[in-house]
Amino acid sequence: MTSSVLPTYNRAPLHFVKGEGVWLIEEDGRRFMDLGSGIAVNALGHANPDLVQALTDQANKLWHVSNLYEIPQQEALATALTDNTFADRVFFTNSGTEACELAVKMARKYWYDKGQPEKVEIITFSGSFHGRSTAAIAASGAEKMVKGFGPVLDGFVHVPWGDHDAFKAAITENTAAVLIEPVQGEGGIRPLPDQCLKGLREICDEKGILLVLDEVQCGVGRTGKLFAHEWAGITPDIMMVAKGIGGGFPLGAVLATEDAGSGMVAGTHGSTYGGNPLGCAVGKAVLDRVTDPAFLDAVNARAGLLRQKLEGLVATHPQVFEGVRGVGLMLGLKVKVAPADLVQAGYASEVITVPAADNIVRLLPPLNITEDEITEAIARLDRAAATLAS
Incomplete structure (x- = not known):
């Protein structure tokens, strides 16, 4: 059939x-x-009984109102995330792919607002997977991801995984950000060594580049820390989160420092369902457990x-x-x-x-x-x- x-x-x-x-x-x-x-x-x-209870309780009250209004469940989850991470600001999405789209927009808008609109290039790495939207497949650059879907979104510079010299050579005056998974998932469970992540943070600081981490698969307790980058003792400027944060309910987020997210003002981004009461109620129950x-x-x-x-x-x-x-x-x-x-x-x-x-x-x-x-x-x-x- x-x-x-x-x-x-x-x-x-x-x-x-x-x-x-x-x-x-x-x-x-x-x-x-x-x-x-x-x-x-x-x-x-x-x-999971705690998640079922959180979802049921919220489902009996309110499902959706849109982001035209303040959503208490969204505020509660955002506060829990900022209290437990590097971030000052959170935007909720429905998936990791949507988080990637916002992370790319946020990095480029940051430099536009700083008066450097030419800084649009984002360095990514072979074996990466950031989703299946047009920006995400362009970030990966792999033939199996982009073949047949051209023209591919411009502005991504791809370097081999683990090639420090190639990475340093890829940095130019137009480099806006580096986007990397602390542990590659689809790429074959490849952890970035702590010293490499520390070195990456140092180079980004030295060159004035934003560090964007994709913790969609490796975050939310998966590696034994709330987020994988914590093992290296560093913090990113922007971070993509999804998968585990909803415990099975569609939920994602972009976390950012006040500075990195400064370009995203009213009207620059939106989501119909992102941060809805149902998803945020479940996400808060997940975070309450995983931050213990x-x-x-x-x-x-x-x-x-x-x-x-x-x-x-x-x-x-x-x-x-x-x-x-x-x-x-x-x-x-x-x-x-x-x-x-x-x-x-x-x-x-x-x-x-x-x-x-x-x-x-x-x-x-x-x-x-x-x-x-x-x-x-x-x-x-x-x-x-x-x-x-x-």
């Missing part, structure tokens, strides 16, 4: 009808362990256990795996087979993983996964690997 849905995804023939924590239940009753979390979205698992130091300590403990067990899995199946990389609960298995083959073998063993570039299979479990669930996850991955090995 031909689907009415536009075929832009190669969808697995699975039909999930219910979720419980780390579990997804297929309509035939099978229980799958979800180590993808909707691609790092369901930070607190499926049907005890919660983040538990994330790091579980991450250490999962990493240890994955190293054992790699050692057990050397014909399937090369190694483990990543940080916190944003981990990747480097495989010697096609990533899609391990993902498919996982389906047969009722465990969900997510493929990425560079022969990586991503593991992005809920941040509150338990030790027993980690043990069960490894057992299921072991069965999947054994199937491929045989």
